[in-house]
Amino acid sequence: MKASKLLLLFFIALPPMQAIVAQNSNADAICGTYRVESPVSNDIVKIKIYRTSNGKYQGKYVWLSQPNNPDGTPRTDINNPDPKKRNRTADQIVAVWNLTFDGKEWVDGLIYDPTSGKTYGLKGKVAKNKKDMEMRYYIKKPIIGLTSTWTREN
Numbered sequence: 001m002k003a004s005k006l007l008l009l010f011f012i013a014l015p016p017m018q019a020i021v022a023q024n025s026n027a028d029a030i031c032g033t034y035r036v037e038s039p040v041s042n043d044i045v046k047i048k049i050y051r052t053s054n055g056k057y058q059g060k061y062v063w064l065s066q067p068n069n070p071d072g073t074p075r076t077d078i079n080n081p082d083p084k085k086r087n088r089t090a091d092q093i094v095a096v097w098n099l100t101f102d103g104k105e106w107v108d109g110l111i112y113d114p115t116s117g118k119t120y121g122l123k124g125k126v127a128k129n130k131k132d133m134e135m136r137y138y139i140k141k142p143i144i145g146l147t148s149t150w151t152r153e154n
Contacts, residue, residue, distance in 0.1 A: 027101035034150035059096035079117030
């Protein structure tokens with residue numbers, strides 16, 4: 001009798017557990033490295049997106065098409081509004097943070113543009129080709145912004 005109740009409980013709990021596991025794997029679909037053509041400058045960068053310990057997603061620059069200034073010195077974050085961060089090189093910058101998966105898309109994120117020193121809202125979804133990401137940059141509300149395709153490298 002006791003075993004049959006445990007078995008019944010298992011079958012009742014199984015569908016919600018499967019849904020949680022499926023949602024987490026869909027959420028991780030954003031993880032990877034992307035080639036991104038900046039919509040606000042002529043830079044091409046690569047950003048690696050990963051899940052943080054709090055379950056949100058963030059990304060770091062891992063490659064720049066123009067890593068150096070014209071004089072050959074490494075580019076730094078000279079336009080950062082925080083003077084203490086202006087000596088950071090690209091590999092020290094978290095470019096994307098706070099992205100949260102809502103079951104369909106990634107929302108409530110932020111993206112930092114070191115070229116201008118500005119931070120924009122960010123949301124995204126898997127592109128129609130099921131490989132790349134369609135990312136929406138915006139100011140305050142997603143309706144005021146632009147969409148860019150991030151090309152998956154891995």
